Amino acid sequence: MSFVLDRRDDVLMVDVEGQLVVTNRQDFKQAILDEVELGARTVVIDFTQSGYIDSSGLGALVSLSKRVRDAGGDVRLTGLNEDLRRLFELTRLDQLFPLYATRADALSAR
Structure with missing residues (x-):
């Protein structure tokens, strides 16, 4: 899997290409959290180029959501x-x- 981050002001766009699975979930999550620490508040994750998320990928998304909500x-x-x-x-x-x-x-939806 690869992902591309594009931040404009407080909006972070994340394009996911491939599968979000146990082997890449940590890098994915950390890259987004780094941008949240720098001021991103609205995180839009686009799965158009992805067809599979395993349970660890779902867990990473849930954890990520909590951290982003905690940051406002x-x-x-x-x-x-x-x-x-x-x-x-x-x-x-x-x-x-x-x-x-x-x-x-x-x-x-902002």
């Missing part, structure tokens, strides 16, 4: 394919994370 921000998810959206619904994580169809929708 929020995490929004976009670009989830049908399988990923169903995963978030089945695990009830759709109640923790706002899910948006597009990046524009996630950004306009």
Whole structure:
């Protein structure tokens, strides 16, 4: 997996390419937390180029969400394919994370 971070003021866009799994979750989480420490408050994670998140990846997202909320921000998810959206619904994580169809929708929810 690779990910690209793009921060504009207090908004951090994260493009995830590939799978978010046990082997890369820590680097992913730390990169975002570093930006939150520098002032990012709205974190939009785009999974358009990703098709799989394992349980450790979900755990990293939950932990990340708590840390971002503690800093006064929020995490929004976009670009989830049908399988990923169903995963978030089945695990009830759709109640923790706002899910948006597009990046524009996630950004306009400010």
